[in-house]
Amino acid sequence: MQITKCLHTALLVADLARAEHFYGTVLDLPKAERPLNFLGAWYQVEDYQIHLIVAESVPADLVNSEKLGRNRHLAFSVTDLAAAKDQLLVHGCSIQMSASGRPALFTQDPDGNVIELGETQLA
Incomplete structure (x- = not known):
């Protein structure tokens, strides 16, 4: 395969x-x-x-609420992390910056699915 x-x-x-x-x-x-x-x-x-x-119900399956990146998550690349952060905050989303220090943040959709946004440098 x-x-x-x-x-x-x-x-x-x-x-x-x-x-x-x-x-x-x-x-x-x-x-x-x-x-x-x-x-x-x-x-x-x-x-x-x-x-x-x-689904009728969505299981809450966070295993680590202190570090969202240590849970199942979906990751997207963004070109401007500060702009992404501002957009999330305008819409009332909570955010958690990456604990590693890299340019990334974590948020959750309304059902608790964890979303990572990481900044990518364009060449």
């Missing part, structure tokens, strides 16, 4: 409208076409997708 790329990540959400606000407005991700007939939404990040799947 030779895996060639990651296609998507599926996340459970309890409230689709609330999750769509977070991924579409707060994170500003474009919505992708979704040809399925059960509740959910897809978002596009270049050739990768985030699939939101509505």
